[in-house]
Amino acid sequence: MATAVITGGTDGIGRALADTYLARGHEVLVLGTSAEKGRAFVDAAARSGAGDRARFVRADLSRVAENRRVIDLITETCRAVDVLVLGARYHRSTRVETPDGFESNFALFYLSRFLLSHGLVELLGRAERGTVLNFGGAGLTGPVRWNDLQLRRNYPGTGALGHSGALCDLLGVHFGRVHRDTPVRYVLNHPGVVSTSFAGEYDSSTAAHVDRLRTSGKPVSLAVAQILPFLDAPPARLTAVLEGRQVSTRGPGFDPRDAARLHQETEKLLAGLPR
Ligand SMILES: NC(=O)c1ccc[n+]([C@@H]2O[C@H](COP(=O)([O-])OP(=O)(O)OC[C@H]3O[C@@H](n4cnc5c(N)ncnc54)[C@H](OP(=O)(O)O)[C@@H]3O)[C@@H](O)[C@H]2O)c1
DSSP states (O other): OOOOEEEEEEEEHHHHHHHHHHHHOEEOOOOOOOOOHHHHHHHHHHTOOOOGGEEEOOTTTTSHHHHHHHHHHHHHSSOOEEEEEEEEOOEESOOBOTTHHHHHIIIIIIHHHHHHHHHHHHHHSSTTTOOOOOOTTTSSSSOOOTTTTTTTSOOOOHHHHHHHHHHHHHHHHHHHHTTSSSSSSEEEEEEOOOSSOOOOOOHHHHHHHHHHHHHHHOHHHHHHHHHHHHHHOSSSSSSEEEETTOOSSSSSSGGGHHHHHHHHHHEEEESSSOO
């Protein structure tokens, strides 16, 4: 049986993808922090007769140790991973650091995706067509603040999401170089504005802006329909998709030298943490 692992699978686009893969007969493991949302996913699956294929694991993926725990758990319990969807995000209008000392968007939107992409590559390689879907910036959301990856100076508010998106684009580029011997495909997707929960904590002006996005965004079903063809048959080892349209991975947002640099800097940051 094929397996889909979905971070942020308890809500928004991730939840819709989780339901899609359940309906296709996959075993689906969703990750999130809310036990209530996790139970809602498992209960809905049970009602549709797929309860034995739906699993929820509660994890705060903004913590490095939690990502490592999840990688171990998946490695122990899954023979292979066919689809890995990296969709967890939680935005705050003001800068917050995680207990590991990382800016919170950097930690959840980028570092968790770095750890899970590389940490699950062996299981992805065991699947017939292992594929990673990472919601990045599809080359549009840089530039990277190389001297301030933790966004300590002039925290950009919602711009922090775009900054992490740019880091995810570079992660996708370098993933294929590190794992050039595996057939694993990497799909970077910017879905455009989608009407989801926009999980986060916002000041009043950002909350008003987010409310407008919730009302004006496209339905989740459309965002899913725009990405599924690329997930089902990725046209290249690395594919970038912007609102359902394939875009070039040769632009400045996908520079291989920047991708290698970010990989190195990330390894250095991780090396500074206790194992
Ligand atoms: N919606 C848009 O307009 C839009 C635009 C561009 C890009 N995207 C990207 O698309 C992806 C999905 O976005 P969305 O809008 O569908 O998401 P969403 O509705 O805001 O849901 C966020 C998900 O992340 C999970 N999450 C939050 N904090 C977490 C943590 N610390 N550890 C683990 N999981 C956590 C939440 O689960 P719990 O509540 O259970 O923790 C939830 O399932 C994201 O990468 C987003 O950046 C979305």
